[in-house]
Amino acid sequence: MSEKQNINTKNYEGRWLHLNKLWRAAISQETLPQMDRWLAQEFAKNSKYGSRDRRWYSECLFAGIRYGYFALFCEDFFNLKYKINSENKKEIHFQNFIQYFKNKYLSVEDILQAFRKMNEERFFIWIRLRYLASNAKLQENISIETNENEFLNEKKVFLEIEKQLNHNNILISQMIMQSVPLWFIDQIEKRFSLSNWNKDQQDSFFSLLESRPPMWLRLNDEKFKTNVLNELIKEGFQVEVHNSFTLKVIEGKGGIFALNSFRAGLFEIQDLASQQIGEHIEAKFGQFVWDTCAGGGGKTQQIASFLKNKGVIYASDIREYKLEEVKKRARKSGFFNIRCLPWNGEGLPQFQKEVENKNGFDWVLVDAPCSSSGTWRRNPDSKYRITKENISSLMDLQLNILQTASEAVRSGGHLVYSTCSWLYEENENIIECFIKNNPDFTIINHKMLGSPMENADTMFVAVIQKK
Numbered sequence: 001m002s003e004k005q006n007i008n009t010k011n012y013e014g015r016w017l018h019l020n021k022l023w024r025a026a027i028s029q030e031t032l033p034q035m036d037r038w039l040a041q042e043f044a045k046n047s048k049y050g051s052r053d054r055r056w057y058s059e060c061l062f063a064g065i066r067y068g069y070f071a072l073f074c075e076d077f078f079n080l081k082y083k084i085n086s087e088n089k090k091e092i093h094f095q096n097f098i099q100y101f102k103n104k105y106l107s108v109e110d111i112l113q114a115f116r117k118m119n120e121e122r123f124f125i126w127i128r129l130r131y132l133a134s135n136a137k138l139q140e141n142i143s144i145e146t147n148e149n150e151f152l153n154e155k156k157v158f159l160e161i162e163k164q165l166n167h168n169n170i171l172i173s174q175m176i177m178q179s180v181p182l183w184f185i186d187q188i189e190k191r192f193s194l195s196n197w198n199k200d201q202q203d204s205f206f207s208l209l210e211s212r213p214p215m216w217l218r219l220n221d222e223k224f225k226t227n228v229l230n231e232l233i234k235e236g237f238q239v240e241v242h243n244s245f246t247l248k249v250i251e252g253k254g255g256i257f258a259l260n261s262f263r264a265g266l267f268e269i270q271d272l273a274s275q276q277i278g279e280h281i282e283a284k285f286g287q288f289v290w291d292t293c294a295g296g297g298g299k300t301q302q303i304a305s306f307l308k309n310k311g312v313i314y315a316s317d318i319r320e321y322k323l324e325e326v327k328k329r330a331r332k333s334g335f336f337n338i339r340c341l342p343w344n345g346e347g348l349p350q351f352q353k354e355v356e357n358k359n360g361f362d363w364v365l366v367d368a369p370c371s372s373s374g375t376w377r378r379n380p381d382s383k384y385r386i387t388k389e390n391i392s393s394l395m396d397l398q399l400n401i402l403q404t405a406s407e408a409v410r411s412g413g414h415l416v417y418s419t420c421s422w423l424y425e426e427n428e429n430i431i432e433c434f435i436k437n438n439p440d441f442t443i444i445n446h447k448m449l450g451s452p453m454e455n456a457d458t459m460f461v462a463v464i465q466k467k
């Protein structure tokens, strides 16, 4: 079978066979791969994939990961019903089945092993049925519909599962339908009650998991709005103005990086919730800011756009190569006040004398490494990877970084802590522990941002002030 497929019903079958092959290759990796990275490598290895092929294969493989846990649920239920049940003639108690399923898959290894054991054609039957029941739409108009007479038994079981779930505990049902591992049940309950999300918000938290968030853009200056909008529209993007700095791309053909206005540094791609974190750093002209975990500099750039070269920003990260990206982006946007310093979270780095002269920073941002549970819409594979053990080691790291970074805040200055996670352990818990150990700091406010309140990732921010 050739790798390149033209999109018509003639090689529809070949396309599915190739999809199965790609899925098998993905799950045969040593560990469950991060799907976007794995796919990028896979496509780079084979230049024969056309852009429509790439979109379709990646959409289907992402659906595979997004709904993989649900597919295991369906397959196990199907097997019980059609194999064990026909032999033993016993009725399956749905409640008992849920309990059995919950205890059967307790880690990413369990899930990966089950993916490997399952015939890929069968796997994609469940994925297709589930995808068709979701609100998500395939970007490419290549059908994933099943023929009327195909998979009749599976369709029956799928409908039965939907029906049974409708009569079940609502939280458990939503978790199963949205393929959220049941080991998260306590954390989800905690989040719902802590954040006081109402029924609609709870429903949205789940239903938003069916799709990626839209692409959000942040202008580096509101005066660029007309220029940027004109170019986007001219290039066929459908865009909505969210506020004076933020645009939402409703539809676009890709190729945003090639736009003149992007290359000239007039705007950045940045999720809405991430932008809202940045807005909590209310740095005034002339102030000093330290972005301790700057990564590629998404928030460093945003803070620089507030300061308009009047003030100083230090950007640090344990990954030195990321700081090269920060420098490149700063040059592109004409920000000359960003100083990059590698930092591993142990002790304070060697700042220039100017920091000591100011008695420390006015603002210190700790955009901490975290489980990324708030980015499941984008990276669904990460929901299977989060375990109690890695949350606990992340908590130690988060608290350590926050503690060390806090030593650089001047008296009266602010410490901002953020994550792209909705887990209590990584958020409220961390700031509560920090405050307990540091009575000279007070929490000014803290909140969840993004989904389910907005069509974005889910993030957390806390503003803490030094007395």
Ligand SMILES: C[S@@+](CC[C@H](N)C(=O)[O-])C[C@H]1O[C@@H](n2cnc3c(N)ncnc32)[C@H](O)[C@@H]1O
Residues within 6 Å of the ligand: 274, 292, 293, 294, 295, 296, 297, 298, 299, 300, 316, 317, 318, 319, 322, 343, 344, 345, 346, 367, 368, 369, 370, 401, 420
């Ligand atoms: C959530 S990401 C930061 C994203 C970035 N602020 C942005 O807006 O694009 C967390 C960052 O923390 C960095 N990091 C992880 N461990 C660290 C440590 N011990 N010390 C300093 N940075 C660390 C990671 O390399 C990663 O870039």
